[in-house]
Amino acid sequence: MKYELVAGFETHVELATNTKIFCSCTTQFGGEPNTHCCPICIGLPGTLPKLNKRVVEYAIRAGLATHCQIAEIAKMDRKNYCYPDLPKAYQISQYDKPLCEHGYIELSNGRRIRILRIHIEEDAGKLVHSRGSTMVDYNRGGVPLIEIVSEPDIRSPEEAREYVEKLQLIMRYIGVSDCRMQEGSMRCDVNISVRPMGSETLGTRTEIKNMNSITFITKAMEYEYNRQIDLIESGEKVVQETLRYDDVTNTTSGMRGKEDANDYRYFRDPDLVTISVPRSKVAEIADTLPELPAEKLERYVDELGLPEKDAQLLVKYRKVAEYFEKAIEGTKTPKTAANFIIGQIFRTVENEAEKEEFAIKVTAEHLNELIKLIDSGKIRMNIAKTTLDKMLETGQAPSELLSESDMAGLSPEALKELCQQAIDANAKAVADYRSGKEKALKALVGFVMKNSRGQADAAAAESVIKSLL
Amino acid sequence: MSESMIYRFHRMLTEKQISCQELTQAYIEAAQRDNAALNAYVTLTPETALAGAAAVDKKIAAGEDIGLLEGIPMTLKDNISTENIRTTCCSKILEDYVPIYDATVWKILKAQNAVLLGKTNMDEFAMGSSCETSYFGGAKNPHNIGHVAGGSSGGVASAVGGHIAVYGLGSDTGGSIRQPAAFCGIVGLKPTYGAVSRYGLIAYASSFDQIGPITANVEDTAIVYDAIAEYDAMDSTSQGRKGAPVCDTLKKDIKGMKIGIADEYLDGVREDVRAAVEKAADVYRSLGAEIVRFKLPALQYALPVYYILACAEASSNLGRYDGIRYGYKADNYTDVNDMIKKTRSNGFGDEVKKRILLGTYVLSSGYYDAYYKKAQNLRGTIVKAFRNAFESCDVILAPTVPMTAFENGRATSDPIETYLTDICTVPVNICGLPAVSVPCGFGKDGLPIGMQLIGNSFDEATILNAAWQYENAAADSYRPADFGVKL
Numbered sequence: 001m002k003y004e005l006v007a008g009f010e011t012h013v014e015l016a017t018n019t020k021i022f023c024s025c026t027t028q029f030g031g032e033p034n035t036h037c038c039p040i041c042i043g044l045p046g047t048l049p050k051l052n053k054r055v056v057e058y059a060i061r062a063g064l065a066t067h068c069q070i071a072e073i074a075k076m077d078r079k080n081y082c083y084p085d086l087p088k089a090y091q092i093s094q095y096d097k098p099l100c101e102h103g104y105i106e107l108s109n110g111r112r113i114r115i116l117r118i119h120i121e122e123d124a125g126k127l128v129h130s131r132g133s134t135m136v137d138y139n140r141g142g143v144p145l146i147e148i149v150s151e152p153d154i155r156s157p158e159e160a161r162e163y164v165e166k167l168q169l170i171m172r173y174i175g176v177s178d179c180r181m182q183e184g185s186m187r188c189d190v191n192i193s194v195r196p197m198g199s200e201t202l203g204t205r206t207e208i209k210n211m212n213s214i215t216f217i218t219k220a221m222e223y224e225y226n227r228q229i230d231l232i233e234s235g236e237k238v239v240q241e242t243l244r245y246d247d248v249t250n251t252t253s254g255m256r257g258k259e260d261a262n263d264y265r266y267f268r269d270p271d272l273v274t275i276s277v278p279r280s281k282v283a284e285i286a287d288t289l290p291e292l293p294a295e296k297l298e299r300y301v302d303e304l305g306l307p308e309k310d311a312q313l314l315v316k317y318r319k320v321a322e323y324f325e326k327a328i329e330g331t332k333t334p335k336t337a338a339n340f341i342i343g344q345i346f347r348t349v350e351n352e353a354e355k356e357e358f359a360i361k362v363t364a365e366h367l368n369e370l371i372k373l374i375d376s377g378k379i380r381m382n383i384a385k386t387t388l389d390k391m392l393e394t395g396q397a398p399s400e401l402l403s404e405s406d407m408a409g410l411s412p413e414a415l416k417e418l419c420q421q422a423i424d425a426n427a428k429a430v431a432d433y434r435s436g437k438e439k440a441l442k443a444l445v446g447f448v449m450k451n452s453r454g455q456a457d458a459a460a461a462e463s464v465i466k467s468l469l
Numbered sequence: 470m471s472e473s474m475i476y477r478f479h480r481m482l483t484e485k486q487i488s489c490q491e492l493t494q495a496y497i498e499a500a501q502r503d504n505a506a507l508n509a510y511v512t513l514t515p516e517t518a519l520a521g522a523a524a525v526d527k528k529i530a531a532g533e534d535i536g537l538l539e540g541i542p543m544t545l546k547d548n549i550s551t552e553n554i555r556t557t558c559c560s561k562i563l564e565d566y567v568p569i570y571d572a573t574v575w576k577i578l579k580a581q582n583a584v585l586l587g588k589t590n591m592d593e594f595a596m597g598s599s600c601e602t603s604y605f606g607g608a609k610n611p612h613n614i615g616h617v618a619g620g621s622s623g624g625v626a627s628a629v630g631g632h633i634a635v636y637g638l639g640s641d642t643g644g645s646i647r648q649p650a651a652f653c654g655i656v657g658l659k660p661t662y663g664a665v666s667r668y669g670l671i672a673y674a675s676s677f678d679q680i681g682p683i684t685a686n687v688e689d690t691a692i693v694y695d696a697i698a699e700y701d702a703m704d705s706t707s708q709g710r711k712g713a714p715v716c717d718t719l720k721k722d723i724k725g726m727k728i729g730i731a732d733e734y735l736d737g738v739r740e741d742v743r744a745a746v747e748k749a750a751d752v753y754r755s756l757g758a759e760i761v762r763f764k765l766p767a768l769q770y771a772l773p774v775y776y777i778l779a780c781a782e783a784s785s786n787l788g789r790y791d792g793i794r795y796g797y798k799a800d801n802y803t804d805v806n807d808m809i810k811k812t813r814s815n816g817f818g819d820e821v822k823k824r825i826l827l828g829t830y831v832l833s834s835g836y837y838d839a840y841y842k843k844a845q846n847l848r849g850t851i852v853k854a855f856r857n858a859f860e861s862c863d864v865i866l867a868p869t870v871p872m873t874a875f876e877n878g879r880a881t882s883d884p885i886e887t888y889l890t891d892i893c894t895v896p897v898n899i900c901g902l903p904a905v906s907v908p909c910g911f912g913k914d915g916l917p918i919g920m921q922l923i924g925n926s927f928d929e930a931t932i933l934n935a936a937w938q939y940e941n942a943a944a945d946s947y948r949p950a951d952f953g954v955k956l
Contacts (some may be wrong), residue, residue: 044570046672134805248492
């Protein structure tokens with residue numbers, strides 16, 4: 001029998017606000033243990049939370065960017081559980097009145113992954129195990145999070161990958177999070193079940209907790225999919241449980257401890273007042289949303305005429321897209337800029353993280369200048385390419401690197417002279433060409449190009465050589 | 470006693486009849502002496518008090534003006550956080566806990582050079598009506614030390630009633646300011662929820678807790694209330710005082726004021742207490758007020774609503790005491806869960822454990838709807854009933870407690886009966902309303918009786934005005950206890 005995979009995601013995204021959700025401590029990642037803390041975020045007796053308005057705004061941005069409805073009235077609730085990394089023994093979260101509901105993310109295959117809700121909450125601290133003892137670092141405690149809960153609409157590990165990547169990209173575009181999975185600023189819990197192909201009812205699900213790599217997510221899903229099918233095929237039942245994924249053995253195993261059979265005893269946090277979100281505020285936030293990745297992609301293909309593959313590469317990184325748009329301002333050929341970025345410039349950026357940062361020596365203004373020189377015919381493409389290489393090395397402007405002669409190009413007399421030299425110096429190639437080998441011409445053109453230091457135009461050189469022969 | 474002690478000492482200080490150090494020294498000595506009988510203080514801070522007093526004397530010597538509360542010796546209930554001074558909630562679990570920050574109310578008073586004599590006794594985590602659930606033993610009634618001072622702010626009431634502090638701040642979750650004030654024959658105000666910042670008050674039940682003054686007379690209560698009722702950005706539920714300072718209208722005429730009496734408040738009240746309240750109504754009539762009788766049937770829900778909701782919140786608020794970051798930590802544990810279990814088992818007293826269990830139960834899945842949710846709905850019903858009541862009267866007059874102070878040991882031996890004595894005080898906490906308890910005579914047992922004046926939201930001015938007029942008219946309602954400073 002064929003089985004269908006059914007998965008839903010609960011994605012925690014750390015918000016990039018400067019301060020924590022209920023106090024004015026910094027949210028910076030790292031730092032000496034317990035130095036980004038105050039009486040409020042370590043929950044000293046008598047302290048009270050004060051909601052950071054920015055957190056609400058960021059969550060609304062996230063909601064709007066994923067087509068959610070934004071609540072007019074929301075509230076904060078306490079989720080009670082006892083664990084050393086949770087200093088108040090409750091997490092302030094949202095239970096039955098989340099800020100955002102009923103949105104979606106559209107995948108490239110046209111399917112929409114519905115978003116059930118997005119709510120705000122505080123992060124917990126971190127247990128640090130060292131030399132046989134366990135310590136707690138509360139620096140992360142109180143860092144604002146949004147939890148994005150999807151409906152069980154994902155049908156394959158590939159869809160899961162795209163969903164997570166799209167979420168990541170959107171959050172980065174709207175500036176609410178850097179979504180660095182390896183630093184934990186984005187973490188996923190995957191709910192997964194299987195059912196016979198064509199069935200409408202949901203199977204018993206398991207939940208794989210705290211996934212912090214897209215590759216592991218897809219691997220864990222594949223493993224879990226097969227494990228559940230094996231159970232069903234052998235007449236056993238899938239047990240609803242919380243699982244941990246082991247990336248060394250590529251297996252999942254049951255988790256015991258804080259997540260098991262918890263009754264969180266949710267109730268409204270009496271220390272915080274109702275959050276009201278006037279529609280005017282939502283409209284104001286909507287006005288400040290940038291062009292989203294999907295819209296950008298469409299525009300690059302339809303309006304700028306870029307091949308979809310190239311457009312995707314540019315849109316994939318917010319800073320790259322911004323750079324590209326600056327570089328093509330007032331130029332005639334967006335394709336040229338795209339090629340420069342995807343080709344020469346990307347070669348100098350090592351990995352994903354660097355592409356994300358995109359801190360390269362060539363400013364967008366300098367690249368813009370270079371492209372305008374090409375557009376106006378002042379320099380030839382091959383000169384432009386070598387100039388860009390120099391720019392990438394030195395960070396200098398094209399005007400500082402290009403000489404008068406570079407910009408002047410090659411005179412017809414000089415070209416003719418060079419072509420004659422080529423014919424004189426390559427008797428064999430000339431003979432080959434004359435005996436009908438068209439290809440032999442290439443060697444002659446190559447000679448011209450080399451000796452003109454790239455200033456010659458290859459097509460022009462070819463026609464001059466032909467006429468001379 | 471209608472003469473303000475704060476005014477009197479202020480005058481003595483500014484007229485240089487006494488130095489602030491002398492005044493403070495007199496209180497320190499009396500406190501050290503009488504605390505043996507009253508057990509009002511759990512921590513005395515004579516050095517800080519005298520250092521503060523010296524600073525005030527310097528100002529006076531330099532001819533500078535001083536504020537009304539400047540240099541006046543006072544105390545704080547031991548659930549109000551004080552930087553560098555241990556704040557125990559009278560629990561073993563916080564026995565050695567020293568806060569690293571000041572509660573907002575203390576910040577305000579400290580800035581006015583208040584002289585802190587020490588921290589006072591209370592029921593453990595403010596859970597109790599006799600002060601006897603305190604880890605340090607209960608505070609005693611200055612009118613008869615065979616009886617309790619009341620609770621939970623028993624220590625403040627005992628200290629102020631026993632004249633070993635001029636005034637104090639307590640907290641009131643279900644009557645914890647008013648009941649001990651009534652038992653000790655003094656004045657206690659539970660302000661409107663949100664009038665005084667809760668920042669730094671160690672929480673019992675967050676949607677009920679409110680800090681307020683306990684003083685020897687109404688005017689002192691008004692002075693202290695005006696000083697502490699400030700908006701505080703650190704407390705999201707804070708709003709501060711609304712309208713003019715209550716001292717401005719304290720002594721105005723109350724002719725035509727409508728004073729309501731709800732029959733339900735007098736049901737089951739001990740006869741001498743009932744008579745004292747009826748007599749107070751007569752005093753009001755003689756002052757030109759109009760007495761309006763009405764029914765408030767929603768009161769029957771007040772006790773269960775209070776105990777369900779307050780315990781629910783407490784079960785969450787007290788979860789943080791796990792021995793990991795501060796406070797008591799058990800020895801000899803096998804792992805972290807065992808450590809937390811043993812810490813709580815040894816660190817919390819029985820009453821606290823009982824309320825945590827009760828609160829956990831009513832929030833548990835399967836019981837939430839039957840208890841917590843139902844109680845929340847009924848809370849709304851009670852709020853509406855009071856709102857309606859205030860359409861036909863300006864203040865509501867009621868007994869503070871259906872009886873006088875319990876004998877030592879009785880409250881803890883019969884907890885259900887003790888819970889029932891909260892019937893008159895809990896409704897205002899449910900509704901967030903202000904209420905002041907004022908002495909209104911003495912019972913057959915010779916112990917003080919208190920009555921309370923309940924006001925509409927943020928209408929402290931009216932209840933304090935009515936309280937002052939009564940106090941001024943009924944001189945026999947108050948008698949000083951035979952303890953403490955006699956100046």
